[in-house]
Amino acid sequence: MADGRWAITVHGGACRIPAALEAPRREGCVAALEAGRMILERGGSALDAVKTAVCLLEDDPLFNAGRGSVANADGEVEMDAGIMDGATLDVGAVACVRFLYNPVEAAHAMLREPSVLLVGAGAEAFARSSGIAESMEAMRPATAGESDHDTVGCVARDRAGHVAAATSTGGLAGTLAGRVGDAPLPGCGFYAEDGIGAVSLSGDGEAIARTLLAARVMRALETTGASAAATTIYEPMARLGAEAGVILLDRDGAIGIAHNSPHFAAAYAREGMSAVSDIVWKDHHAL
Ligand code: ASP
Numbered sequence: 001m002a003d004g005r006w007a008i009t010v011h012g013g014a015c016r017i018p019a020a021l022e023a024p025r026r027e028g029c030v031a032a033l034e035a036g037r038m039i040l041e042r043g044g045s046a047l048d049a050v051k052t053a054v055c056l057l058e059d060d061p062l063f064n065a066g067r068g069s070v071a072n073a074d075g076e077v078e079m080d081a082g083i084m085d086g087a088t089l090d091v092g093a094v095a096c097v098r099f100l101y102n103p104v105e106a107a108h109a110m111l112r113e114p115s116v117l118l119v120g121a122g123a124e125a126f127a128r129s130s131g132i133a134e135s136m137e138a139m140r141p142a143t144a145g146e147s148d149h150d151t152v153g154c155v156a157r158d159r160a161g162h163v164a165a166a167t168s169t170g171g172l173a174g175t176l177a178g179r180v181g182d183a184p185l186p187g188c189g190f191y192a193e194d195g196i197g198a199v200s201l202s203g204d205g206e207a208i209a210r211t212l213l214a215a216r217v218m219r220a221l222e223t224t225g226a227s228a229a230a231t232t233i234y235e236p237m238a239r240l241g242a243e244a245g246v247i248l249l250d251r252d253g254a255i256g257i258a259h260n261s262p263h264f265a266a267a268y269a270r271e272g273m274s275a276v277s278d279i280v281w282k283d284h285h286a287l
Contacts, residue, residue, distance in 0.1 A: 002159070002160045002161045003161065003252075004159045004271070005157070005159070005252070005253050005270070005271040005272075006037075006040035006041065006046075006156070006157055006158055006159050006253065006270065006271050007040075007156065007157045007249050007253030007254075007255060007268070007269070007270035007271065008033060008036045008037055008040055008049055008050075008053070008154065008155070008156040008157075008249075008268065008269055008270070009033075009154070009155055009156075009247045009248075009249065009255050009257065009266060009267065009268035009269075010029050010032045010033045010036065010053050010054075010057065010152070010153065010154040010247070010266065010267050010268075011029070011151075011152065011153050011154075011200065011202060011245060011247045011257075011264065011265060011266045012025050012028055012029045012057060012062075012063050012150055012152055012265035012266070013063065013064060013150025013151050013152065013202045013245070013264070013265060014150075014151075014201075014202040014203045014243055014244055014245030014259045014261035014263075014264045015150045015202075015261055015262070015263060015264075016261070016262040016263055017150075017262075017263040017265060021062065022263075022265075024062050025062060025063070025150075025265040026265060026267070026279075028056075028057060028060045028062055028063060028265075029057075029265050029266060029267040030267050031056055031060075032053040032054070032056040032057045032060075032152075032154065032267075033053060033267040033268070033269055035052050035053055035056050036049035036050065036052055036053035036154060036156055037049075037269050039052060040156060040157075040158055040159065043158075043159050044158065045158050045160075045162065045164070046086070046156040046157055046158040046162050046163050046164035046192075046198075047083070047085050047108075047111075047162075047164040049154070049156040049158065049164070050083065050154040050155065050156050050164045050165060050166040051083060051104055051105070051108045051166060053154040053156075053166075054081070054083075054104040054152055054153065054154050054166045054167075054168050055102050055104055055105060057152035057154075057168070058101070058102050058103065058104060058152065058168055059101070059102070061142050063150050063151075063152050064142075064150040064151060064152075064169060064170040064171075064173075065079065065081075065103075065150075065151060065152045065168040065169050065170055066079065066101060066102055066103065066139075066168065066170075067101065067139065067142065068142040068150075068170065069139060069141060069142060069169075069170025069171070070141055070142065070170045070171070070172075070173035071141035071173060071174070072171065072173075072174065072175050072176065072177050072179065073174050073175060073176055073177060074177045075141065076098065076138065076141075076177065077098055077138060077139040077140065077141050077170055078095075078096045078097070078098055078170075078171060078177065078178070078179070079094075079096075079097050079098070079100065079103045079139070079168070079169065079170050079171070080093075080094065080095040080096070080097075080103065080168070080169050080171060080180055080181055080183040080184040081093065081094055081097075081103035081104040081106070081107040081166070081167065081168035081169070081183060081184060082094075082107055082117075082166065082167055082168075082183060082184040082185065082186060082189060082190050083104060083107045083108050083111065083164070083165070083166040083167075083190075084164060084165050084166075084186055084190055084191060084192040084198075085111060085162075085164055085192065086162055086163035086164055086165070086192035086193045086194040086196075086197075086198055087162040087163075087194050089193065090111045090112060091110075091111070091116045091117075091186045092106075092107040092108055092109065092110030092111040092113065092116070093107050093110065093116060093117040093118075093184035093185070093186070094106045094107050094110065094117070094118055094119070094123040094126075094127070094184060095117060095118075095119045095120075095123065095180040095184045096119045096120045096123070096178060096180060097119075097120065097123050097124055097127070098120075098124070098138040098139060099124050099134045099135050099137075099138055099139065100124065100127055100132065100133075100134055100135070100139075101133050101134070101135060101139075102132070102133070103168055104166055104168045105127070105132045105133075106118075106123060106124075106126065106127035106130070106132050107166070107168075107184070108166075109126070109127065109130040109132060110126070113126075116186070117184055117185075119180070141170075142170075150202070150265075151167060151168065151169035151170075151183055151189075151202040151203075152167070152168050152169070152202075153165070153166060153167040153168070153189075153190065153200030153201065153202060153247060154166050154200060154247075155192070155197075155198035155199060155200050155247055155248060155249050156198070156249070157198070157249050157251075157252075157253040161194065161251075162194055163192045163193070163194055163196075163197060163198040163249060163251070164192050164198060165190040165191060165192040165198040165199060165200050166190065166200065167183045167184075167189045167190040167200045167201065167202075168183065169181060169183040169189075169202075169205075171183075171205070172204075172205060181205025181206070181208075181209070182201065182205040182206075182208035182209045182213070182214075183205065185209055186214070187212050187214050187215040187218075188201075188205075188208050188209045188212060188213060188214055188215075189201050189202075189205070189208060189209075189213075189214060190214055191214040191215060191217075191218050193218065194251070195251050196218055196221050196222055196250075196251055197218065197221045197226070197229075197248055197249050197250040197251055198248065198249050199214045199217045199218060199221075199246060199247070199248040200214075200246070200247050200248075201213055201214055201217075201233070201244055201245065201246050202244065202245050202261075202264075203237070203242065203243045203244030203245055203259075203261060204237075204240075204242035204243055204244065206242075207236075207237060207240040207242030207244070208242075208244055210240065211236035211237075211239075211240065213233055213236060213237075213244060213246070216232055216233075216236065217229055217230070217232055217233065217246060217248060220232040221248065221250055221251075225250065225254065225256075226248060226249065226250040226254040226255055226256035227256050227258075228256075229248060229250070229256055230246050230247075230248055230256030230257055230258035231258045233245075233246050233258055233259075233260070234258070234260055237260055238260070243259075243260055243261040243262075244259065244260065244261065245257075245258070245259030245260075245261050245264035245266075246258055246259070247266055247268075253270055253271070255268050255270065257279075264279075265279070266279055267279070
């Protein structure tokens with residue numbers, strides 16, 4: 001496994017992307033990818049790479065996570081995030097947090113804790129005690145760049161052969177206060193396991209959770225290649241009339257991307273590629 005080959009891919013959500021926002025979304029994905037790529041190139045860990053990339057996407061108001069989070073039915077922001085270390089199967093996740101700039105940092109701080117998921121005020125108190133930056137006021141909903149879904153995520157493989165995954169979201173606009181989607185649920189919105197691969201999803205959270213979509217993709221990765229594993233999202237999403245997009249890496253760092261949403265913003269890079277590749281894919285593409 002420790003063959004020295006790194007790989008990384010990020011996504012900026014499965015959604016409809018207005019033409020005017022295509023370039024900025026692309027640029028946001030590439031900036032996050034570059035930050036993660038630099039960590040991996042220098043021999044850093046997949047876990048650091050996914051956390052850093054997702055933090056940057058949370059800081060970009062054009063994505064529905066962190067500062068760009070959309071409003072729920074009460075006009076409030078509630079954010080969810082999850083991260084997983086494929087080497088240890090440690091998972092950290094937070095849900096319904098309102099005061100954190102970077103929910104993925106709180107999820108990362110949870111990784112070595114016995115609990116997998118903390119919600120609301122408990123999650124915020126844990127973040128505070130871990131020294132994670134908190135806003136004095138609840139985060140305000142973004143207006144710029146708002147669209148149906150545009151959760152963010154990243155999967156990476158480091159030179160030591162370890163994989164990691166992270167997903168972060170402001171959820172679906174207009175949902176009930178207290179609603180938790182797939183993003184902080186392992187096996188639903190993300191998963192990572194050394195020797196198999198890593199996956200991060202975006203899309204209709206309830207459908208992703210009901211079909212354990214990340215778990216299905218991981219199971220497919222055990223027996224098929226990265227591209228074929230990515231397309232396993234199509235059947236369950238079609239059955240529920242839902243939309244999703246997936247990024248994944250297999251154990252060797254081969255990349256798979258697929259979506260059935262109108263658009264999917266993503267970027268990827270791996271050892272030996274001369275440049276990063278960025279895309280806003282339209283209409284059911286798969287890599
Ligand atoms: N999956 C996210 C959720 O349901 C939304 C998204 O992907 O944009 O919370």
